[in-house]
Amino acid sequence: MFFDKIKENLKKTKEAFDVKMSNIFADKKDINEVIDEIEETLILSDVGYETSTKICNKLREDLKKQVEKDEQAIKTLLRKEMTDILLSDEINKIDSIELNEPQVILVVGVNGVGKTTSIGKLTKLYTKAGKKVLLAAADTFRAGAIDQLEVWAKRNDVDICAGKEMQDPASVIFDATKKFNDGGYDVLICDTAGRLHNKKNLMDELEKMKRIIDKNISEDIHKETIMVLDATTGQNGAIQAKLFLEKTDVTGIFLTKLDSTSKGGVVFSIVDELKIPVKYIGVGETIDDIEKFDSKSFVEAII
Ligand SMILES: Nc1nc2c(ncn2[C@@H]2O[C@H](COP(=O)(O)OP(=O)(O)O)[C@@H](O)[C@H]2O)c(=O)[nH]1
Ligand SMILES: [Mg+2]
Secondary structure (H helix, E strand, O other): OHHHHHHHHOHHHHHHHHHHHHHHHHOOOOHHHHHHHHHHHHHHOOOOHHHHHHHHHHHHHHHHOOOOOOHHHHHHHHHHHHHHHHOOHHHHHOOOOOOOOOEEEEEEOOOOOOHHHHHHHHHHHHHHOOOOEEEEEEOOOOHHHHHHHHHHHHHHOOEEEEOOOOOOHHHHHHHHHHHHHHOOOOEEEEEEOOOOOOHHHHHHHHHHHHHHHHHHOOOOOEEEEEEEEEHHHHHHHHHHHHHHHHHOOOOEEEEEOHHHOOOOOHHHHHHHHHOOOEEEEEOOOOOOOEEEOOHHHHHHHHO
């Protein structure tokens, strides 16, 4: 079952909520005490202080209005409040990636978060949907990064525009946009470098790549900037994300490594604070370890 698979994939994240939640309800306590402990559990699961408080304040309000206050009733309300955080109006306004639209995707994020791997997974989704995909290896900072994307291109049997080590990444993007326009492709996915030690350069580089995409790719073609975040870094990842956001218009998040972290609660604070939707989650290292993010199933899988 799809749902069981999500649960299994999100095992660590689920445990972080589950075990603590059942302990809360194990001994009979005053309702306020229960909610205080839920709040603490949320904070410990990396939901973030402000977001946890927001969820629990709403929960208190909800509970005032209803008579049922047993474990099941509280959990149902909690699920609703947590789902609402992920589906707030502002987020709904942002379009989600449609597999059917022709599009150009710029993938950004710091080193090691899983950019290249996630591109490999996305490529499989698009090719499975019958789309012709082109990859651009614009992480020219190390030769290894280009080779790594080439391996994913081979695995997916798609074309790739690969630059040389230390080539200006913007020139790789330039070549890729040209090939995309001339070659009848549906989707172009661009890998980028993520070294943070030279932040200004990195941000300037990203801006330049975006300018080239905007200039060379027709307005009718959908453009996305996907920021990849590593869930195991919890609240630090959220801070990292803010740095990128100062400079780039990120349209969606790919949250990786949710299979191996108890800090999956970070999804809630990211969406609540940054107002950017999580579009995909990574739940392992292989090509099929990707899920399209769905707020309701996510919440139901962890609580
Ligand atoms: N467990 C797990 N590992 C992942 C996931 N996504 C990526 N990785 C691993 O994270 C490491 C860094 O990935 P890479 O794609 O090279 O990151 P990049 O530097 O951002 O391009 C690799 O060992 C990947 O296999 C995921 O969803 N789950
Ligand atoms: Mg990489």
